[in-house]
Amino acid sequence: MEPLDLIRERLGAAVPGAAIEVVPNPAVAEQSSLRVDPGHAVAVARVLRDEAFWQFDYCSNVTGVDWPEAILREPVRLRRLINGVEREVVSIVERRRPGCLEVVYHLYSMRLGHGPLILRQRTDNRVDQVRVASLTPVWRSAEFQEREVYDLFGVVFEGHPDLRRILMWEGFQDHPMRKDYVEPDDYEYEPTPHDDVLVKARRHYPVGGGG
Amino acid sequence: MNGGLDERALIGALSTGDLMPESAGAAIEEQRPPDASPSGSATRSPAAESVRGEGEFLEVSLGPHHPSTHGVFRVDVVLDGERVVRLKPVFGYLHRNHEKLGERGSYLAAMPYTDRLDYFCSLTNNWAYALAVEKLAGLEVPERAEYIRVIAAELTRVQNHACLIGFLLQEAGAMGTPIMYAFREREKVLDLFESLTGARMMCNYFRFGGCRCDLPPGWIEQCRRVVAELPRFLDEFENLLATNEILMARTQGVGVLSAALAVNAGVTGPNLRASGVNYDLRKADRYGIYDRFKFRVPLGAHGDVYDRYMIRVLEMRESVAILDQALAGIPEGPILNPRSRLRSFRPRAGEAYGRLEAPKGELGFYLISDGSGSPYRYRIRPPSFINLTVLEDLCVGRLLQDAIVILGGIDIVMGEVDR
Numbered sequence: 001m002e003p004l005d006l007i008r009e010r011l012g013a014a015v016p017g018a019a020i021e022v023v024p025n026p027a028v029a030e031q032s033s034l035r036v037d038p039g040h041a042v043a044v045a046r047v048l049r050d051e052a053f054w055q056f057d058y059c060s061n062v063t064g065v066d067w068p069e070a071i072l073r074e075p076v077r078l079r080r081l082i083n084g085v086e087r088e089v090v091s092i093v094e095r096r097r098p099g100c101l102e103v104v105y106h107l108y109s110m111r112l113g114h115g116p117l118i119l120r121q122r123t124d125n126r127v128d129q130v131r132v133a134s135l136t137p138v139w140r141s142a143e144f145q146e147r148e149v150y151d152l153f154g155v156v157f158e159g160h161p162d163l164r165r166i167l168m169w170e171g172f173q174d175h176p177m178r179k180d181y182v183e184p185d186d187y188e189y190e191p192t193p194h195d196d197v198l199v200k201a202r203r204h205y206p207v208g209g210g211g
Numbered sequence: 212m213n214g215g216l217d218e219r220a221l222i223g224a225l226s227t228g229d230l231m232p233e234s235a236g237a238a239i240e241e242q243r244p245p246d247a248s249p250s251g252s253a254t255r256s257p258a259a260e261s262v263r264g265e266g267e268f269l270e271v272s273l274g275p276h277h278p279s280t281h282g283v284f285r286v287d288v289v290l291d292g293e294r295v296v297r298l299k300p301v302f303g304y305l306h307r308n309h310e311k312l313g314e315r316g317s318y319l320a321a322m323p324y325t326d327r328l329d330y331f332c333s334l335t336n337n338w339a340y341a342l343a344v345e346k347l348a349g350l351e352v353p354e355r356a357e358y359i360r361v362i363a364a365e366l367t368r369v370q371n372h373a374c375l376i377g378f379l380l381q382e383a384g385a386m387g388t389p390i391m392y393a394f395r396e397r398e399k400v401l402d403l404f405e406s407l408t409g410a411r412m413m414c415n416y417f418r419f420g421g422c423r424c425d426l427p428p429g430w431i432e433q434c435r436r437v438v439a440e441l442p443r444f445l446d447e448f449e450n451l452l453a454t455n456e457i458l459m460a461r462t463q464g465v466g467v468l469s470a471a472l473a474v475n476a477g478v479t480g481p482n483l484r485a486s487g488v489n490y491d492l493r494k495a496d497r498y499g500i501y502d503r504f505k506f507r508v509p510l511g512a513h514g515d516v517y518d519r520y521m522i523r524v525l526e527m528r529e530s531v532a533i534l535d536q537a538l539a540g541i542p543e544g545p546i547l548n549p550r551s552r553l554r555s556f557r558p559r560a561g562e563a564y565g566r567l568e569a570p571k572g573e574l575g576f577y578l579i580s581d582g583s584g585s586p587y588r589y590r591i592r593p594p595s596f597i598n599l600t601v602l603e604d605l606c607v608g609r610l611l612q613d614a615i616v617i618l619g620g621i622d623i624v625m626g627e628v629d630r
Contacts, residue, residue, distance in 0.1 A: 026561040027347050028347065058475075060477065061577055106577070139477070152308075
């Protein structure tokens with residue numbers, strides 16, 4: 001497989017207007033990824049699947065990542081004049097990272113035996129602009145996995161044929177894999193006759209008592 | 212029996228071949244799936260609301276406590292007589308948000324949890340997780356530990372496939388005998404696991420950069436004895452089942468999966484190879500030390516349930532070949548990389564995706580590290596879950612009894628499906 005920069009250039013030529021950028025991976029350099037804007041994601045995915053020298057016919061893994069808004073403190077080396085002498089100092093720079101949800105696709109080619117190529121899509125924020133393009137029309141293996149990302153992260157996939165919750169039940173409100181998820185005290189609370197009994201029982205005892 | 216000719220032809224058609232990079236996936240049909248339209252728009256809408264009331268259809272909730280659903284799995288089936296019109300799997304009865312649990316604890320703390328994913332194959336789960344973390348942290352694994360991993364993984368594969376065949380036959384109506392034959396053999400393998408790891412199923416044995424403890428004295432000999440017995444068991448098992456008339460009648464031509472759909476839908480493992488796609492991660496990725504062993508990748512020709520059964524039989528034989536080679540070649544030496552830190556383990560920031568050929572398919576772990584002691588993102592790519600994507604395509608148009616057999620042939624464990 002050619003380097004990601006080259007893939008990015010070729011994709012840019014094949015899909016005019018697509019905003020594609022390389023996201024470096026400091027830990028495993030060969031698993032760096034390409035971020036695609038949701039508007040052109042399907043077109044880019046089609047090219048990756050159908051182009052003869054790529055043939056990414058197999059989408060192995062689809063998953064979400066939650067990036068809440070955060071203040072990142074990064075050390076920066078600066079040269080400053082201190083008492084008339086120029087010295088290198090380390091200064092902490094604060095940078096605000098806006099929150100977003102990210103969907104990651106790991107692509108391989110079974111036919112040519114290369115991969116992974118990692119595709120990413122980002123939502124605009126975590127609250128109301130949570131739409132990305134579904135790649136299920138291109139790779140069917142994304143069908144259940146995108147449903148899972150929708151269920152657990154709350155990303156809405158445009159163009160998914162059957163976008164429903166998959167692991168949590170219908171009617172569940174929140175998205176448990178988000179970093180700021182707070183689990184309810186009682187998952188399956190619903191009023192039952194038993195509650196009336198408890199209220200009645202409480203009347204027989206002084207406040208706070210009744211064991 | 213009259214079926215003699217037919218079955219010979221079929222067994223002969225199950226060709227075997229080595230994966231060469233240029234021929235990888237050569238069996239995939241030339242035409243692409245017409246944009247992989249999942250299964251026709253008519254069958255896409257949720258549940259059976261729209262067809263209820265037309266008079267003739269019956270909606271049945273198969274499971275979650277049906278004995279053939281491998282645990283707590285439910286499929287909502289819409290039937291026209293006995294014929295399946297629509298089939299929607301319903302997940303989540305065993306969901307405990309494993310991934311969130313993994314993100315809360317340290318890297319090592321997730322290792323025992325991985326045992327509970329596919330509880331038939333805890334050692335390959337351990338290995339897949341260790342593989343991903345080793346990729347993330349750039350850890351090497353000592354030679355002896357690599358051999359131990361291969362031996363453990365192939366033993367796992369043998370007992371998993373044997374039991375799957377037992378379950379499949381159980382679901383086809385052969386109550387007791389095949390599954391008991393398989394479990395008898397599995398006991399011997401589990402005894403090996405117990406003396407190696409201290410646990411029969413929840414092994415929690417591999418560590419980042421090696422294994423938890425060395426082999427106990429005499430383990431290799433004990434393992435050799437068990438492995439030497441395996442071919443006899445496989446012969447017996449195959450003689451019992453391979454040409455069984457009922458098995459052939461119930462599985463041949465049932466649940467045919469085309470190679471193009473299998474690739475597009477991310478089906479992996481024996482199910483994929485039964486459709487004739489030559490893709491085995493032991494050959495394609497050559498993770499661990501699998502490049503040192505000589506073994507073949509069995510491929511199916513028809514992609515039906517019988518091929519899926521036969522692929523597993525043949526894979527068990529290849530596993531025995533790998534085990535023989537690994538047991539002969541295992542060197543002395545350390546079992547844990549001295550650089551690996553189990554406590555206060557903090558890999559550098561970044562991400563890694565590690566995957567291996569688990570008995571059920573491609574098991575992957577995707578980890579994002581932010582430099583702290585626990586993974587920022589801990590994701591499992593579960594093979595049984597994704598192999599179920601095509602369940603509806605395989606079952607629609609077949610009888611309900613075929614749906615049971617098709618589900619049995621896919622090989623799922625709910626601990627991994629629901630996580």
